[in-house]
Amino acid sequence: MNSRVWLILAICIAGGLWHLHTREPSPIDREPGVLAPEPPVQRNFSDRQAPIVHGEFELTPLAEFSVQGRLLSRLSYRSDAGAALSPLDFALGWGRMSDTTVIDQLGIQQGTRFFTYRWEREPPIPQQEIVRSATNVHLIPADATISAALARIRAGEVIHLEGLLVEAHRANGWHWRSSLSREDSGAGACELLLVQDVYVLR
Numbered sequence: 627m628n629s630r631v632w633l634i635l636a637i638c639i640a641g642g643l644w645h646l647h648t649r650e651p652s653p654i655d656r657e658p659g660v661l662a663p664e665p666p667v668q669r670n671f672s673d674r675q676a677p678i679v680h681g682e683f684e685l686t687p688l689a690e691f692s693v694q695g696r697l698l699s700r701l702s703y704r705s706d707a708g709a710a711l712s713p714l715d716f717a718l719g720w721g722r723m724s725d726t727t728v729i730d731q732l733g734i735q736q737g738t739r740f741f742t743y744r745w746e747r748e749p750p751i752p753q754q755e756i757v758r759s760a761t762n763v764h765l766i767p768a769d770a771t772i773s774a775a776l777a778r779i780r781a782g783e784v785i786h787l788e789g790l791l792v793e794a795h796r797a798n799g800w801h802w803r804s805s806l807s808r809e810d811s812g813a814g815a816c817e818l819l820l821v822q823d824v825y826v827l828r
Contacts, residue, residue: 693786
């Protein structure tokens, strides 16, 4: 084969390997019914906590946080400003936002570090309940074991996440702060979570 054919073949192989590396795990189907009835549990710190060094970042703990929720959607990030710290976002739902009957009436998407939803005519549940019962979490794996566990989780699974909501700083002045409320929406409403424990509920 001439060099042009070899080049095309190499590009095709590289593209295929990149697709396998970057694709999200396939979602699973779930029967109707509330799968994660309880809201997240959060305990805010009353005083400033000692920073945690995490690679090139310094993380200041703001609150302890745990959630059991249905994974509505997931999206990996590799090139934005926060990707070196948080390579993966999970959109999570609890209460009626973990019920297939509700979720199937919503168009759920993730992109540019946001989680969005839409409906055809009327929302299946009040919009404020959607806001209170779902969130987009920027995940910071505490170690390689946590990172590998997060990578395997599929949309539709009910999971337990536990760790610290943090404010992140880098030496060049860049910073990123977690929301501490489930009532907010829009810019700044996502949780920035240092994940210290994760498992799928069977």
